Amino acid sequence: MAKEKTVYTCNECGGTSPKWLGKCPACNAWNTLIESVASVDAPTKNRFASLAKTAEVIVLSDIEASDVDRTPTGHEELDRVLGGGMVEGGVVLIGGDPGIGKSTLLLQALDSLQRQGKSTLYVTGEESGAQVALRSRRLGLDKSQVKVLAEIQLEKILATLAAHSPDVAVIDSIQTVYSEQLTSAPGSVAQVRECAAHLTRAAKASGTAIVLVGHVTKDGTLAGPRVLEHMVDTVLYFEGDTHSQFRLVRAIKNRFGAVNEIGVFAMTEKGLKGVSNPSAIFLSQHAEPVPGSCVMVTLEGTRPMLVEIQALVDSGGPSPRRLSVGLDKDRLAMLLAVLHRHAGVACMDQDVFVNAVGGVRISEPAADLAVLLSITSSLRGKALPKGFLAFGEVGLAGEVRPAPRGQERLKEAAKLGFSMAVVPKANAPKKPIEGMTIHAVERVEEAMEVVRSLT
Ligand code: TYD
Numbered sequence: 001m002a003k004e005k006t007v008y009t010c011n012e013c014g015g016t017s018p019k020w021l022g023k024c025p026a027c028n029a030w031n032t033l034i035e036s037v038a039s040v041d042a043p044t045k046n047r048f049a050s051l052a053k054t055a056e057v058i059v060l061s062d063i064e065a066s067d068v069d070r071t072p073t074g075h076e077e078l079d080r081v082l083g084g085g086m087v088e089g090g091v092v093l094i095g096g097d098p099g100i101g102k103s104t105l106l107l108q109a110l111d112s113l114q115r116q117g118k119s120t121l122y123v124t125g126e127e128s129g130a131q132v133a134l135r136s137r138r139l140g141l142d143k144s145q146v147k148v149l150a151e152i153q154l155e156k157i158l159a160t161l162a163a164h165s166p167d168v169a170v171i172d173s174i175q176t177v178y179s180e181q182l183t184s185a186p187g188s189v190a191q192v193r194e195c196a197a198h199l200t201r202a203a204k205a206s207g208t209a210i211v212l213v214g215h216v217t218k219d220g221t222l223a224g225p226r227v228l229e230h231m232v233d234t235v236l237y238f239e240g241d242t243h244s245q246f247r248l249v250r251a252i253k254n255r256f257g258a259v260n261e262i263g264v265f266a267m268t269e270k271g272l273k274g275v276s277n278p279s280a281i282f283l284s285q286h287a288e289p290v291p292g293s294c295v296m297v298t299l300e301g302t303r304p305m306l307v308e309i310q311a312l313v314d315s316g317g318p319s320p321r322r323l324s325v326g327l328d329k330d331r332l333a334m335l336l337a338v339l340h341r342h343a344g345v346a347c348m349d350q351d352v353f354v355n356a357v358g359g360v361r362i363s364e365p366a367a368d369l370a371v372l373l374s375i376t377s378s379l380r381g382k383a384l385p386k387g388f389l390a391f392g393e394v395g396l397a398g399e400v401r402p403a404p405r406g407q408e409r410l411k412e413a414a415k416l417g418f419s420m421a422v423v424p425k426a427n428a429p430k431k432p433i434e435g436m437t438i439h440a441v442e443r444v445e446e447a448m449e450v451v452r453s454l455t
């Protein structure tokens with residue numbers, strides 16, 4: 001029988017110490033030791049037991065690779081990010097701001113899995129059973145057979161999982177769960193890590209698919225448990241503005257499917273509903289074009305989406321501000337330097353704000369050209385023409401680099417009635433696209449020149 005004791009493990013090097021120290025004895029890093037549980041086996045008679053025969057070494061091509069069995073949740077957009085559905089024994093971490101819809105989506109998914117004949121368990125640590133019931137009524141899930149457990153103690157949750165062995169279980173949220181083995185408070189890194197590790201082990205051993213809900217801190221990472229991301233099979237993040245109707249769920253890691261796939265939902269009175277054709281939801285509706293706005297096509301996963309990039313350039317104080325929402329801040333600083341150096345447009349004494357409309361986060365560099373054009377449009381106070389869009393990566397030397405799958409992006413834009421585009425030369429289509437004038441450019445200066453001639 002394995003005994004357990006408390007040790008302190010270094011976050012940096014993995015070294016351990018029997019007591020808490022400010023400095024890791026192994027790597028000398030400060031404040032990196034956190035409490036954890038180690039099991040110590042009673043010393044065995046046979047010291048060489050570990051050298052005994054383990055599993056056999058097999059040639060890779062001889063291993064039979066069977067495709068994993070997936071259970072679709074019945075919510076197409078969720079299945080898309082999961083790579084087809086829930087996988088037996090798979091562990092999914094789903095993160096997002098409070099109030100964005102994590103509990104709502106998971107309750108809907110559990111209910112539809114239950115209706116398909118799967119056994120489900122919803123472990124709630126944040127809300128009481130009555131609150132969960134109230135939500136399920138709001139969602140119109142009357143007579144729902146989903147089993148609910150209001151519990152936050154890990155050992156009891158594990159016992160319930162073992163007793164009921166559900167097909168799918170949701171732990172809402174991992175930050176509320178605590179283990180008796182540790183003295184630190186629920187939500188601390190030590191607790192979150194320990195509890196997630198135990199739950200993951202339980203999932204693998206029993207075949208129950210487990211979904212862990214995690215809260216995100218202000219800076220957009222899961223509170224403490226970035227450490228969780230490597231433990232689980234799939235990591236999904238909720239994005240979007242809680243004030244707008246639309247929510248995105250993005251896969252950032254998936255051992256069973258493609259990453260960077262996104263699912264799009266709309267929050268309605270009856271919970272989250274999938275949006276199967278999301279290409280135009282991130283455009284704001286201006287009757288007439290306004291300065292400081294440029295539309296781009298981003299390609300998230302398999303679907304192109306049109307997103308409006310907005311910029312405001314206004315005279316700033318002695319240390320002007322650069323602020324970006326939904327776009328990388330460092331990249332904005334870099335783009336402003338390129339704009340100055342290669343196109344001769346200076347914003348040194350100006351505040352520059354940029355925003356991707358609708359709370360969407362764009363990580364791909366193909367947004368660069370649209371960012372630059374919206375900034376110059378705001379600076380000059382001149383709107384880009386109606387039906388205009390641009391995309392392409394901008395390099396430090398002022399070159400405009402192609403975006404992957406440019407044709408697809410242009411076709412989607414044409415479908416939505418866009419008629420004019422500035423794109424990287426390598427993305428210019430060989431055959432003309434009906435109803436669309438395309439200006440292919442190789443350098444930032446060229447793009448500026450084209451736009452100046454149009455406005
Ligand atoms: P919730 O799922 O509780 O968020 P999380 O678990 O991520 O914290 O989402 C709650 C929000 O969604 C809340 O502000 C109300 C809204 N909502 C609806 O608009 N319609 C609904 O049917 C439900 C259940 C919630």
Ligand code: MG
Nearest residue numbers: 102103126172
């Ligand atoms: Mg919740």
